[in-house]
Amino acid sequence: MSHVHIDVENLSFSYESGTPVLREMNLHVSENESVGIIGANGAGKSTFLKLLVGLNLNFTGKVRIEEIPLEKKTLPKIREKIGYVFQDSDSQLFMTTVGEDVAFAPRNYGLPEEEVEKRVQEALEKVHIAHLRDKSIFKLSGGEKKLASLATILSMTPDMIFLDEPSVALDPRNRRNLIRVLNEFGHLKLIASHDLDFIWDTCSRVILISGGQLIADGTADEILRDQALLEENGLELPLSLTERK
């Protein structure tokens, strides 16, 4: 078994309010897999991703990232392995220029400045925005912000990338561009989205969450073509699949 993988066993979780948001989830994801997490609004997709990076540790069950159990004292180690892209890019970017923001993580790791420099350049090139390096964050378009957010986590050289609703608020051209960029990465990816067309274009495997439960787990082909299953859970067939019929 390759070393990059995620194991989730019997994961259950509820916010302080008490109603369970995730129930008895089981999942294994291995290297190079690109997994779409789909489900209607409020299904628990974002909560699931946030739990996996340890933003809330009040869960029951077991989560292991590359064999390291997720708990308070392993958090720094685990977080170095995972790049997390927030749904709202404005919540991700907080330094003044793109370059500064991309340098934030490597500097926190205490890397020497030459190495930081190298990582920033590489990360920007991977998402094709090297020319935006000195641009002010406030002056970026929505699409540029999303790519910049991606760059800020690529500079961590993570083993895996989690994205929460990456296609929200992108116009068609930026959306296509993001799909192309994501498909260029060989990383393990978890992409939470209710945009099934986006998932169809970026993921080979899909899991369906409904009411906090893992309802289905299979290839994108199996799940995204299953009209009955999707409709039962408040989703619709991807447009690209309906038109082809």
Added chain:
Amino acid sequence: MNKIGQAISEIQSLETLSKEDRWVNRLHPLSKLFLTVFYIAVTVSFPKYDLSGLLVMALYPAAVFLVSELSFKDALRRLRVVLPLVAAVGILNPFFDREVVLTIGSVQVWGGVLSMLTLMIKAVLTVLSGYLLIATTPIEKICYALRIIHIPKVFVVVVLLIYRYVTVLLQEARRITQAYALRAPGQKGVHYKVWGSLLGQMLLRSMDRANDLYDSMLLRGFDGEFHTGAKEKLKPSDFLWPVLWGAIIILLRLFPVAELLGGLFL
């Protein structure tokens, strides 16, 4: 652009200023921080009737405006809300202190008037020097400097987050008032009946976002320490600048420079 939009773009242009590559910006944040704190402490320490002594203290902000090439007009425009507020602190003094302390010709000046003026000038000078620090030093570098002098992590992180939160709050305010304006065309301002729910929305959303921002920092290895990346080795100019000004400030405080100068010309 509405008022909120203006406020946001002013904060943003202030941040852009602070990142520019000018001589004052390149000074070590610690030396600027010390100098600013020292300047403020000395300014505040002037006796309440020493108007002429205090006026000369404007030398420091004036000089920094000059060497930093910052626009004084922009500064006044940005501070137009704050300055009247801080300047209002001494407004009641003339009513309480009516002892005549100075006679100019046949005009008798009450102590309260004098102390009101000194208080106002103290406040304005303090705000201006703070502005100059912020406009020439990115917030991360100020935080970095605070950490060097061992201000506790928690405190420094709170300073940073509050600074960030202001922008987030304003952005949410803009979003909400825009959404409101779209659905209430032709209406001036926001109807008082929905103030409560709009305000609640705004606070909740901005708190969510501020929370996300902090999470995003944590996920990228933030542990309360600030790494500015620049080679923040102290250069000779980092010592010279505050020492030079420190000396001038002490002189201005100890000797009645205004009167001495006046004596030269009279």
